Amino acid sequence: MPVEIDLLPVGVAGLGESPLWDHRSKRLWWVDSTGPTLHACDAEGQNAEHWVLNQPIGSIGLAKEGLLVALADGFYRFDPDGAKLVPIAQPEMAPATRLNDGKADRCGRFLSASMCTGANVRAGGLFRLDADGGCERLEDGVTIGNAICFSPDGDTLYFADSMDGILRRYDYAGDSGTIGPRADLVDCRDQGSAPDGATVDSEGYIWVALVLAQAVACYSPEGQLLRSIPLPLPYPSCPAFGGPGLDTLYLTSIANSGHRLVADHPDAGRITVIRGLGVTGLVEGVYR
Structure with missing residues (x-):
C-alpha cells in the first residue's frame, strides 16, 4: 500500500533526536540535542511548546511524573509545569563522553548509551x-550508542554502535535488567548507512533510521x-510511533x-x- 509522507508543521532542530509519544497527555516530545531544547506538540504539530535546558x-x-531526561552528564526528572530538573543519578562515564540514545524498558527501568x-x-x-536510582554498566567499548529498543514482550533488547554499523540483539531479563551475550x-x-535511532512495532518488527541513506x-x-x-529529508535520526x-x-x-553531518536542505x-x-506501535515504557 502507498504511504503518505508529510513534514510536521513545527520546529526545526539542529540535531533532532528522541521522538516520544506520551499516551497520557496525547503529546509528541522530541529534543534538539545541541539546542539544547526540549520540544512538545500535539499529533498534528499544533500547540507547540519548548524548554531550553542547561546541557x-x-x-x-516517560516517567511516572513528568519526563526522564538523559542529559550529557546523567539522568534527571523533568517537570514540564514547573520547568524544573531534578537529578536522579550520574553514571560513571569516561572523559569526553556523554549520554546519548535511550529508552525505557517494559518494567520501569531506563537504558541509555553514551x-x-x-x-x-x-x-x-x-x-x-x-x-x-542505581546505575549499572551493561556494555563497554561503544563509540556512538544508538538504536535502543525492546521487543513487545520485553525479553529482547536491540542496540547499536553507529560506528560499527551493526544492529545487535541481546536477551533481556525483565525481572533483573540483565542482558545475555551479544548477537x-x-x-x-x-x-x-549506519543505524541511528530505532523503535519496535506491535508485531515485533524493528524500524531503524538509516541516517546516511535518507x-x-x-x-x-x-x-x-x-x-x-525513502524520506524527503537528509539525515533521519530516530523514529517513534x-x-x-x-x-x-x-x-x-x-x-x-556539530561535527560531520551538515545538511543544506531548506527543511x-x-x-x-x-x-x-x-x-501500529506500542505504548512507551514508563520509568518508575
Missing part, C-alpha cells in the same frame, strides 16, 4: 538506570529486511550535528510524518 540532551523517556565526543573512541558504554542481527551498511528500514526479528522507505492510534511514524532529522531538522504503514 546537551541525549534522550528522553557516545564519544572527542578522539577517545570506544570509551562509551550502555547503562541501566534502576527505579532506586549481531543486521549489518545496516548493506543499505548504505531512509527508514523495517527488519524482522530474524534480521530480514522487509521494507525500506505515535498519534491517537499509534499508527503514525514520526522521524526526527539532523540539520547540523533539514524538521520531523517527517509517515501515515498508512498498516502497522
Whole structure:
C-alpha cells in the first residue's frame, strides 16, 4: 500500500533526536540535542511548546511524573509545569563522553548509551538506570550508542554502535535488567548507512533510521529486511510511533550535528510524518 509522507508543521532542530509519544497527555516530545531544547506538540504539530535546558540532551523517556531526561552528564526528572530538573543519578562515564540514545524498558527501568565526543573512541558504554536510582554498566567499548529498543514482550533488547554499523540483539531479563551475550542481527551498511535511532512495532518488527541513506528500514526479528522507505529529508535520526492510534511514524532529522553531518536542505531538522504503514506501535515504557 502507498504511504503518505508529510513534514510536521513545527520546529526545526539542529540535531533532532528522541521522538516520544506520551499516551497520557496525547503529546509528541522530541529534543534538539545541541539546542539544547526540549520540544512538545500535539499529533498534528499544533500547540507547540519548548524548554531550553542547561546541557546537551541525549534522550528522553516517560516517567511516572513528568519526563526522564538523559542529559550529557546523567539522568534527571523533568517537570514540564514547573520547568524544573531534578537529578536522579550520574553514571560513571569516561572523559569526553556523554549520554546519548535511550529508552525505557517494559518494567520501569531506563537504558541509555553514551557516545564519544572527542578522539577517545570506544570509551562509551550502555547503562541501566534502576527505579532506586542505581546505575549499572551493561556494555563497554561503544563509540556512538544508538538504536535502543525492546521487543513487545520485553525479553529482547536491540542496540547499536553507529560506528560499527551493526544492529545487535541481546536477551533481556525483565525481572533483573540483565542482558545475555551479544548477537549481531543486521549489518545496516548493506543499505548504505549506519543505524541511528530505532523503535519496535506491535508485531515485533524493528524500524531503524538509516541516517546516511535518507531512509527508514523495517527488519524482522530474524534480521530480514522487509521494507525500506525513502524520506524527503537528509539525515533521519530516530523514529517513534505515535498519534491517537499509534499508527503514525514520526522521524526526527539532523540539520547540523556539530561535527560531520551538515545538511543544506531548506527543511533539514524538521520531523517527517509517515501515515498508512498498516502497522501500529506500542505504548512507551514508563520509568518508575
